[in-house]
Amino acid sequence: MTNPVTQDRRHFEDLAVGEVFDLGQVTVTKDMITTFAREFDPFPFHLDEAAAKSSLLGGLASSGWQTGALSLRMLGDSFLSKVASAGGLGFSNLKWKNPVMVGDTIGGTVTIAELRRSETHPQWGIMTLDFDVRNQKRQPVLTMRLANLIETRSAS
Amino acid sequence: MTNPVTQDRRHFEDLAVGEVFDLGQVTVTKDMITTFAREFDPFPFHLDEAAAKSSLLGGLASSGWQTGALSLRMLGDSFLSKVASAGGLGFSNLKWKNPVMVGDTIGGTVTIAELRRSETHPQWGIMTLDFDVRNQKRQPVLTMRLANLIETRSAS
Numbered sequence: 001m002t003n004p005v006t007q008d009r010r011h012f013e014d015l016a017v018g019e020v021f022d023l024g025q026v027t028v029t030k031d032m033i034t035t036f037a038r039e040f041d042p043f044p045f046h047l048d049e050a051a052a053k054s055s056l057l058g059g060l061a062s063s064g065w066q067t068g069a070l071s072l073r074m075l076g077d078s079f080l081s082k083v084a085s086a087g088g089l090g091f092s093n094l095k096w097k098n099p100v101m102v103g104d105t106i107g108g109t110v111t112i113a114e115l116r117r118s119e120t121h122p123q124w125g126i127m128t129l130d131f132d133v134r135n136q137k138r139q140p141v142l143t144m145r146l147a148n149l150i151e152t153r154s155a156s
Numbered sequence: 157m158t159n160p161v162t163q164d165r166r167h168f169e170d171l172a173v174g175e176v177f178d179l180g181q182v183t184v185t186k187d188m189i190t191t192f193a194r195e196f197d198p199f200p201f202h203l204d205e206a207a208a209k210s211s212l213l214g215g216l217a218s219s220g221w222q223t224g225a226l227s228l229r230m231l232g233d234s235f236l237s238k239v240a241s242a243g244g245l246g247f248s249n250l251k252w253k254n255p256v257m258v259g260d261t262i263g264g265t266v267t268i269a270e271l272r273r274s275e276t277h278p279q280w281g282i283m284t285l286d287f288d289v290r291n292q293k294r295q296p297v298l299t300m301r302l303a304n305l306i307e308t309r310s311a312s
Contacts, residue, residue, distance in 0.1 A: 091250050096245060
């Protein structure tokens, strides 16, 4: 398969189960939390410090969906932008383990858990990635498994 | 449990398995797609019309994570803001079924799939919700199952 956009990127055949990638880091500010929450997740514990303090989270915390979006962005920057990916298929078992509070820095790793060629469309491969996202105290904040569609070099 | 923020909202005991909620609708514009993609998912098929046309998506499409975020926002507006929810616990089995293209209108339903009281913390209940998000042609675009932590009126 020849695709001018992705020809210099890593293809299905170039990837190996067990490869681990460092996600880099991002620090989550109050402004980032409230901006995202206003648009997508406008609950008091993501918007208002007093309400957040009296909530189960104990303080202003990011939307869990934002933690996921930031994790995906880190994945793109550190790894997926160098891969001939055609996009995500879905994910399983996302778990929010600890809240991400104002000022927390998150990072972590992604591991290639599975690689399989599509049986019906052998020009495509499916790469499964396990996320392990942690805060600056090394506490887990998010785990999930993402399935991505990857170009192969050859359908055979 | 008395919580001034949530006391007038529906609690665990007020909810029933099988209840279905209409999510309302949102139309996804080119500006929404590129703004979200620049921040969280900067792949050519979410940013550039020419690159998107030659991709598997066949045109400019929203990030799947954005489709999920918009679905969560619709859930908040139509249902979850009236429930004594303390936040999400996680997701399982998210599947992107069809891309969301510029100008598409998405909506759908959420169904209460499961309600169970926490065994270890009986003052809390866990509500499981099944999303069925579709476009204006009634084609499925996203399904997922969300687990939410809900206040009970009484721990017994």
